[in-house]
Amino acid sequence: MNRLQTEIAGMTLKNPIMPASGCFAFGSEYNAFYDLNQLGAICVKAVTPEERKGNPTPRVAESEAGMLNAIGLQNPGLEVVTNDILPKLASLNTSVIVNVAGKQIEDYEIVAARLSNEPAVSALELNISCPNVKEGGMSFGTDPETARVLTERVKAVSDIPVFVKLSPNVTDIVNIAKAVEKGGADGLSMINTLLGMRIDPKTGEPILANGQGGLSGPAVKPVAIRMIYDVSQQVSIPIIGMGGVQSAADAIEFILAGASAVAVGTANFVNPLVCPEIIHDLPSWLDEWGVDSVQELVGRSWKSCSATL
Amino acid sequence: MNRLQTEIAGMTLKNPIMPASGCFAFGSEYNAFYDLNQLGAICVKAVTPEERKGNPTPRVAESEAGMLNAIGLQNPGLEVVTNDILPKLASLNTSVIVNVAGKQIEDYEIVAARLSNEPAVSALELNISCPNVKEGGMSFGTDPETARVLTERVKAVSDIPVFVKLSPNVTDIVNIAKAVEKGGADGLSMINTLLGMRIDPKTGEPILANGQGGLSGPAVKPVAIRMIYDVSQQVSIPIIGMGGVQSAADAIEFILAGASAVAVGTANFVNPLVCPEIIHDLPSWLDEWGVDSVQELVGRSWKSCSATL
Amino acid sequence: MMVADYQVVAHEEIAKNIYEITLRHDPLPAFVAGQFVHVKVDDTSSPLLRRPLSVARIDVEDATITLIYRSGGLGTNRLTKKQVGDTVNVLGPLGNGFMVDQVGSGDHAVLVGGGVGIPPLYELAKQLNERGVRVTTILGFQDKDTSFYVRAFSKIADVYVTSDDGSIGIEGNVSSAWPLIKDPIDWLFACGPKPMLKACVSWRNQVRKASFVSLEERMGCGIGACLACVCETTQGQRKVCSDGPVFTAEEVCL
């Protein structure tokens, strides 16, 4: 029996650990460090209908226990991803989740419709933190109704599970989560980065060429845990949790908070081996808890023990 | 000439540095380390009409480059503060800002009306992150209209400057800031803590007895900088900036972002001398910038140089 | 109370995951047994907060204090890396300490400690012994591997040792040793985990003069400014860091 096996949104993952979108490109770089088939899944970089150049550099800045990024969704576009990149992932014996971004609902539909027919792709993850040009720049992820409609329309063109990745930069994330669930999402990913900024005290210039960017890394972990804890009690779809995970202890904290699977982003830059190391360390945590399967720990911080045992 | 002198909301501070509310009690503890008259101002712990016991312990938890607190507004209540505590502060030769909290608008009115007649009190700071019992528990700080009304009503009973302390846990902080300005606030304080949570991976229990708490410290600095940068360009009232300040370089970063004064919270716990050390180090930053007065640097990250020089 | 860099003059692992570190600062501020220091184990933000650690030995002549701590978390693990010659930033002395002055020569004092609650009792035992007080200690450990200072205590006190697994001393917790003390007890001083303190508080009627317990609570500032570390007492809420950590068995509500 595989104690780490994780059932999520109809997928069976060999374990709950995956790299987070944007931190793993399309996988080939980390393949130099370990066999990607060890991973529960791979979540690849955001794909948009057309090629995107992204933002000018510097695109990253450091902060205490965190980093800011403003990559700006650089990607070669749907055509190149489908024709040149995904075929290379098809031979992998692990699930591939493709992150989808866009400026209007049609963008998401186009990418989703095409990718959902690709054998290499197991699921989609909608990045709804991007500014919505049609609605005047406010992101899809900050208005429950817009998020619901987006989810519904993407679901209508997708034959594979659709996860919606929530932005933490909102007053009431439970509301957005519920709206997305109502829109038919198969699962949630949370959290995306916190909007942040660094200014160089010597020059007065923002460190990022783009001015502001997204904060990730251990600094944001308590915010992620809080949101997952709150949302997981209010929705019945599974959550891929992320935000500052660096160790198996962190992954367990996310799972106890209510995440069914856990994605690791920034920590890959610090330690390229972090994902396999976490996977390796998880069973001893199951021993410590005296449970057979990692799935018994999902939401244990708020579920009473008797409910799961 | 005092290069650090700071005019803010009609007050003249000898420098822009002050301890943040809740991190300095009513001042006497830090008095053992240095003369409090060195400080630009002192911002004391939240006062409510009645005594509050606060939350059960543990009330603090650590996270990477941050801490969570759930003190729960413990304070001896308006009577005791006015009769026993404020008189001790009256002899200080620095401004005292009193943080005010409550569960309904009337609470704020009661405290503000009384304190605004106390000679020891220079200004009020309304902590609007508390849950609003009348409006069903949603905090005053998350709805612009509620925040505006609260500000207006407190202003109506106060003869001294009123700062409103904004919660960062909102989708659109600029909106709240504008509403508060419209309500007549003399200034803004930002940011209060980010809602966060830690779960003990060994027990599955939240580390804080209260479950969730407020994240402060260096971890949140990029979020604070971003919000101050955005808000300062959209309002014309001054901002007391805070969130993770540990050094003069950090204080300068806040000032460049748009803060007129800077409050230091968590860092006092790490280094009790941090406030005087920052004050000591600021002039060399002014030299580096080649400016005579710290006020010339306020908002310099977005103001063109010619506008301020 | 002051904040200063202290120099590490000795540092070693004296039992499994138990370290003894000696820190020098000349002039040494006046420490009282039972007080603690708030230690910044690193000059970065990792970890951010200081760690409260009791003073286990005070050497005025040598201008040193000795701390004994268990490593395990981020901060204490980091502290183990400090080498002789390095500095450690120390805020202290903090808290009230044990009121040794009241204890008269010839009195019988019993000191009950569990795990890393034992360190502050060592300096206390030393001072009481110097005052001519008869000292009996009950030292409770998890097991033999994590036990420490048994011999040191033996030189200045009658010692009962207990361990959870019986690998050293009596099998069981400190309560197993308590009935073995036959002589009348004038003073009781206790420091350790909450269940142990509760037991000690329940024994207070068997103590002729007074019983004291030293509490632990998660701390922010360590000096009374943040209200993180409150405890309930018969006089209302008190701060463990500045009103304690030592309280009378009568006043604490555990």
Place this chain on the structure above:
Amino acid sequence: MMVADYQVVAHEEIAKNIYEITLRHDPLPAFVAGQFVHVKVDDTSSPLLRRPLSVARIDVEDATITLIYRSGGLGTNRLTKKQVGDTVNVLGPLGNGFMVDQVGSGDHAVLVGGGVGIPPLYELAKQLNERGVRVTTILGFQDKDTSFYVRAFSKIADVYVTSDDGSIGIEGNVSSAWPLIKDPIDWLFACGPKPMLKACVSWRNQVRKASFVSLEERMGCGIGACLACVCETTQGQRKVCSDGPVFTAEEVCL
């Protein structure tokens, strides 16, 4: 490419705020001049990210690499604390490095370096010199206090030194020395601040074979996965960490 703990075998300040650290790992992976390593200066999250540093010397026999870095920020300041015997976590070798193989014996190569752009040129000069290449270097420093490795270069190359304040060598930047090189130049290799690289790119027509510049960019992963470090080239966007840091003067758009 691998990630491993390397042992510090030497570490000293060789000029003002300029440190030389030698790290051993046996077996040493195959390093090429001009490649860099991504260094974790501490095992905590402060600082969080690795720091990219060029390899200044490769000693295959000794299984060591030497890095030369300027301290100043959070990470490099922290790195200065490492002592002989400590370990440093190193990710590398990274990047493409300089293509030494194409440079023939008897060719004349000019190496232009500014400040902490100089380190990778030392290993390059050494290898070129061993191949029988005639090497000329222009080393640009801020001032005498921050200058380093001038004597080391002198043993294997003709050296021109410039400094901003004239306290060592010619007053001015590397451009002041360029006209002094009278012999025909076959190869140009440059590493340093952007304005310097721009000057070097503008000289490429005076170079008979090829000119290369090594770029710097803020990095996340260091291995091509995060897209933080892109630069514009005639072939579109490239990643400094994995497609570079060395590019031909023809292809880069500075």
